[in-house]
Amino acid sequence: MTRIDQTFAKLKAEGRKAFVAYIMGGDPDLETSLAVMQGLPGAGVDIIELGVPFTDPMADGPTIQLAGQRALEGGQTLEKTLEIVRRFREGDSTTPIVLMGYYNPIYSRGVERFLVDAKTAGVDGLIVVDLPPEEDSELCIPAQAAGLNFIRLATPTTDAKRLPKVLENTSGFVYYVSITGITGAAAAQAQDVGPEVARIKAQTDLPVIVGFGISTPDTAQAIASVADGCVVGSAIVKQVADGKPLDEVLSYVKSLSDGAHRG
Numbered sequence: 001m002t003r004i005d006q007t008f009a010k011l012k013a014e015g016r017k018a019f020v021a022y023i024m025g026g027d028p029d030l031e032t033s034l035a036v037m038q039g040l041p042g043a044g045v046d047i048i049e050l051g052v053p054f055t056d057p058m059a060d061g062p063t064i065q066l067a068g069q070r071a072l073e074g075g076q077t078l079e080k081t082l083e084i085v086r087r088f089r090e091g092d093s094t095t096p097i098v099l100m101g102y103y104n105p106i107y108s109r110g111v112e113r114f115l116v117d118a119k120t121a122g123v124d125g126l127i128v129v130d131l132p133p134e135e136d137s138e139l140c141i142p143a144q145a146a147g148l149n150f151i152r153l154a155t156p157t158t159d160a161k162r163l164p165k166v167l168e169n170t171s172g173f174v175y176y177v178s179i180t181g182i183t184g185a186a187a188a189q190a191q192d193v194g195p196e197v198a199r200i201k202a203q204t205d206l207p208v209i210v211g212f213g214i215s216t217p218d219t220a221q222a223i224a225s226v227a228d229g230c231v232v233g234s235a236i237v238k239q240v241a242d243g244k245p246l247d248e249v250l251s252y253v254k255s256l257s258d259g260a261h262r263g
Contacts, residue, residue, distance in 0.1 A: 018229025024067035026076025044257025052101030089122035125149035188213035194226035217259030224263025
């Protein structure tokens with residue numbers, strides 16, 4: 001069992017929903033993003049998604065695109081993102097970490113080398129949004145063999161014919177994208193999300209976590225109530241972009257996690 005599997009087992013035993021937080025590695029610089037990351041578990045975050053900045057982030061809206069640009073301009077690299085994970089692990093050996101990004105930086109490093117380095121650093125799972133199931137032999141299957149969960153995204157356009165293929169080699173959890181489009185584009189609606197989550201859960205025993213369009217404690221609660229938990233990314237990244245002090249950023253995260261845990 002990975003840390004992700006252990007976390008969901010624990011939450012299920014406690015009758016609680018999961019709160020997942022996304023931040024961009026290296027935004028606005030390595031030390032700041034590390035400090036935010038170190039504060040997330042204390043703010044009620046169950047799983048951390050750490051973004052790997054990339055020059056062409058096709059699934060991301062303006063907020064996360066700009067975060068990636070700031071990180072890259074500050075010299076952030078895949079290696080430095082792994083350094084953040086290593087330093088985080090010096091003080092936290094239990095909170096699961098999922099690297100989220102695109103295949104190019106991994107391919108450039110070399111899959112075999114990347115998987116060894118990621119596992120050694122303390123990474124638990126991967127979300128690579130531009131590798132479809134047809135390319136599972138590229139990274140998904142080697143990652144699972146290395147002991148890393150490979151988390152797949154399902155969307156409102158993932159129909160009944162496509163869903164089994166999406167779920168086939170997925171592990172850890174399924175990330176359901178609540179809206180059609182890019183991150184941070186619209187608000188998620190529980191009445192729309194509920195039936196979709198039920199449709200996915202009818203075909204898998206994996207937890208289903210919902211992301212995109214969640215920015216308030218009430219929305220986090222509403223979405224978590226119809227799923228196994230929720231993810232907030234753009235809204236947290238915006239707090240960092242606005243230059244909010246660390247304690248304010250973490251206070252905001254705590255309000256969201258409290259909402260999700262009430263779900």
